[in-house]
Amino acid sequence: MKKKNDLKLQVNEAILACQDKQADDVAVLELEKDSGAFTDYFVMCSGTNPRQIQAIADAVDERLEALGLRVTHAEGYKQAEWVLLDYVDFVVHVFSEKARQFYDLERLWKSAKRLEPAELMAKPKLRRAAGSKATTDSPTPKKTRKKKA
DSSP: OHHHHHHHHHHHHHHHHHHHTTOEEEEEEEOOGGGTOSSSEEEEEEESSHHHHHHHHHHHHHHHHHTTOOOSEEEOTTTOSEEEEEOSSEEEEEEEHHHHHHHOHHHHTTTSEEEOHHHHTOOOOOOOOTTOOOTTTSOOOOOOOOOOO
């Protein structure tokens, strides 16, 4: 379970790096294991111009490198229309608006589950044991007096 939590932390850090550079329309696709996907997640966002697209890619790279994670493959940085950063377990795509509409990865990977960035780091909900009440969800119980016989 630790690896899955580490992966979610890494993906979340990539999202935060995109948001720090004012990326537009940040989205996360969780790819299905049996879909033939080569990775677990796509992180996608858009930039308004080549300079911002490069800044977003740089921010993602710097933030993940600080966690000890190095990009295994990068493409498109010089052209800055579609920058791809491959971290094996997830891939970050930084698009221009025009390239994002043209390639439409959300449509191509429509079987993938679309997650909101906030969902990735959502804390797990408390589970209730069968027949018992969770103390965090219910109000404080009232004290009852015992009747004397």
